[in-house]
Amino acid sequence: SAVISQKPSRDICQRGTSLTIQCQVDSQVTMMFWYRQQPGQSLTLIATANQGSEATYESGFVIDKFPISRPNLTFSTLTVSNMSPEDSSIYLCSVEDKRTGVSTQYFGPGTRLTVL
Amino acid sequence: QKEVEQNSGPLSVPEGAIASLNCTYSDRVSQSFFWYRQYSGKSPELIMSIYSNGDKEDGRFTAQLNKASQYVSLLIRDSQPSDSATYLCAVGFQKLVFGTGTRLLVSP
Numbered sequence: 656s657a658v659i660s661q662k663p664s665r666d667i668c669q670r671g672t673s674l675t676i677q678c679q680v681d682s683q684v685t686m687m688f689w690y691r692q693q694p695g696q697s698l699t700l701i702a703t704a705n706q707g708s709e710a711t712y713e714s715g716f717v718i719d720k721f722p723i724s725r726p727n728l729t730f731s732t733l734t735v736s737n738m739s740p741e742d743s744s745i746y747l748c749s750v751e752d753k754r755t756g757v758s759t760q761y762f763g764p765g766t767r768l769t770v771l
Numbered sequence: 772q773k774e775v776e777q778n779s780g781p782l783s784v785p786e787g788a789i790a791s792l793n794c795t796y797s798d799r800v801s802q803s804f805f806w807y808r809q810y811s812g813k814s815p816e817l818i819m820s821i822y823s824n825g826d827k828e829d830g831r832f833t834a835q836l837n838k839a840s841q842y843v844s845l846l847i848r849d850s851q852p853s854d855s856a857t858y859l860c861a862v863g864f865q866k867l868v869f870g871t872g873t874r875l876l877v878s879p
Binding site: 656686688696697698699700703713745747751757758759760761762763764765 | 803805807813814815816817820822859861864865866867868869870871872
């Protein structure tokens, strides 16, 4: 599977500020995804990021709060804007792998965000 | 609203036993089903995928799918303490819907 890295691995931020999380893949992938995992919860899809088009957001998530960039086939960023303590979560990027002929997803190591 | 249901556990089994993890889903047209393992503080790791009814085996892991009953399960044979983790069931094509996970504890 692809090797996925995320930066930063963790951060502590003040409310009202913004944080940009980077996701880098070691091979070209068409589809990248951003998920959130709140404390003690499961994963929730925030948005799908395709290269060359605007990100597609899931219900409950908006571009003004979570702007996403996808400048090429190996890189994406997620910004968490105007943060509040409720944004404290683990943010994970994943990539779609179709080399076996079916769609599977592999996750990066995640970014643990704490908002004070 | 697409839903994926799992018993949160913990499911406790002794070392060497078979652990059985279950998952039900609401979207009848779902075609792709995945099991991820998540150790505490780590990201989910894909361990099994299944797309058609029946069993799929990979080493000590067997995934079972019954689309008529909207049910997917994961069996772990010869459970080891290193299998202790949270197991997440995920359903969907590209846009995955995750269950809340079942915490498995394997005691030596």
